[in-house]
Amino acid sequence: MNVKINDTVRVLTGKYKGKEGKVLVTSPKHNTVIVEGVNIVHKHEKARRANETSKIVTEEAPIDVSNVQVVCDKCGKATRVAHAEIDGKKVRVCKKCGAVLDKAYSKKAKADAAAAEEAPKKRVRKRSAKNAEEQETAESTSAVTGEE
Structure with a gap:
């Protein structure tokens, strides 16, 4: 199933065609999703105790995942x-863009990119020609004598 919780999806077919909403629940076993504000049903609840009242509750019902796109x-x-x-x-990637x-x-x-920008850049000093020659001669003499 390519749809995850908190994805924004658009309904492709049915009464709510074209409507967008956030995915609240996914059910891979039944291949359905519950989308916020889509497929609203009214459930009638009867009072079970003396202190309760009967009421009509509105809630979202599941939609088949094939009827929505991310x-x-x-x-x-x-x-x-x-x-x-x-x-x-x-990772999941958009097919269009x-x-x-x-x-x-x-x-x-984004956090990694921001951290890379904030990190201080290393400064590279150029060696002068004189220092470069001295270092090369020191390396060559140590190689000849066997010193390190």
């Missing part, structure tokens, strides 16, 4: 999901 954060389009291996991790869909991986990559 919406890419980068391009904003409903897309099929591809799988790729990046830095040794298997190639962006990484896994939010945890995206956050880690």
